[in-house]
Amino acid sequence: MRYRAPSREAVEPGVFGRLPLAAWREYSALLEGTPWPSIAALNERLPADAGTRFLAQTPTLLADGLHYEQRIAEHGDIATREGNWHDLLNALVWLRYPALKQALNQRQMAEIARMGPKQRSRSQYALTHFDEAGVIVALRDRALLALWDAHDWHGLFWRHRQAWIDGSIQLEVFGHALLELALSPDKLLVGKALVFQSSGDLDAGQLRATCAEAIASGQLLRDPLELRPLPLSGIPGWHPGNGDETFHRTTVCYQPRRAGREYPPAYVC
Incomplete structure (x- = not known):
């Protein structure tokens, strides 16, 4: 619905x-x-x-x-x-x-010129998914990315809960449809994330610029399968129930990884 x-x-x-x-x-x-x-x-x-x-x-x-x-x-x-x-x-x-939105627009226009206005490419689906539900994530610890890629949500959000608090993982919600869903407090939010690997803290402006440049150049968002699902409701402080370990064992927004599903490596910056 x-x-x-x-x-x-x-x-x-x-x-x-x-x-x-x-x-x-x-x-x-x-x-x-x-x-x-x-x-x-x-x-x-x-x-x-x-x-x-x-x-x-x-x-x-x-x-x-x-x-x-x-x-x-x-x-x-x-x-x-x-x-x-x-x-x-x-x-x-x-x-x-603005730079990110302009990058998406430039890529959409290039795809419209290639495909015509009535057909949509895999790249256009990726661009639209990110525009609507995108999250930009930067992390330092590759072990956390391995948990995420395996859909080990208990490990990512409970055993490594501190990583979401101490800045080991940084994120920004970009997708406006995701923000719209947040108007209803009962919704369990799941974003579609682009992941950046960094050896240290990234300035927010630097991360945005890197993301915009990578999208504009066609290095990112060529296929919707690049986007990792991120159950935002598992992040400390994002849902009132996630302070209890039971939440991370039973919540319906934690889905297992589909057989054969693989993710691309994080974008190094």
Whole structure:
């Protein structure tokens, strides 16, 4: 069944104080205010040299006949439905991660030119999955990656719980559909992750830039099977029940690895 986000007035205020939405506090006025933010209010947050702008998605706009990605690439216009959680959160991702969003757009346009507007390549599916549910993860310890690749969720989230607390694993939620699901506190969140291997701490800006460059150059997101499932609800502080070991033995968002499923090596940076 397709997810329907709660109405603005029905959202439980506490969700904005819990991860992942708590990490977007700089946009609290846009997320938590009673009225929906206007398109103009979103555009006010863009830097002067952004090269993009949000435009209300109206029948008049859509009458230009352009593909959503084409409109961005050729005119810098991001069609945005007013009063819509999905599009509001997409706008916030554009505000925080413009280089990443531009990289995805460039790759989508290259694939549209190759495949035509009505067919989709494996690469396009990968790009879309990351755009909607993506998580960027950096880790130092390869042993943690081995647990993850084996879907040893008890080991990754319980026996090595401290790694999620002490910075051995760093992550950022990028996918706007994933953020939309977080509006419903009962949802168990599972992201689609790109993994970066580092020998030390990575500055957030450095990690974003590395990710954007690797996507733009076609080194990443050539196939949806590159993306690792990441049950975010297992991370300490992300779900009220995961402080109990039983959660990590029984939760339904922990799925076993399918027979024959292999993951590519982490991207070294």
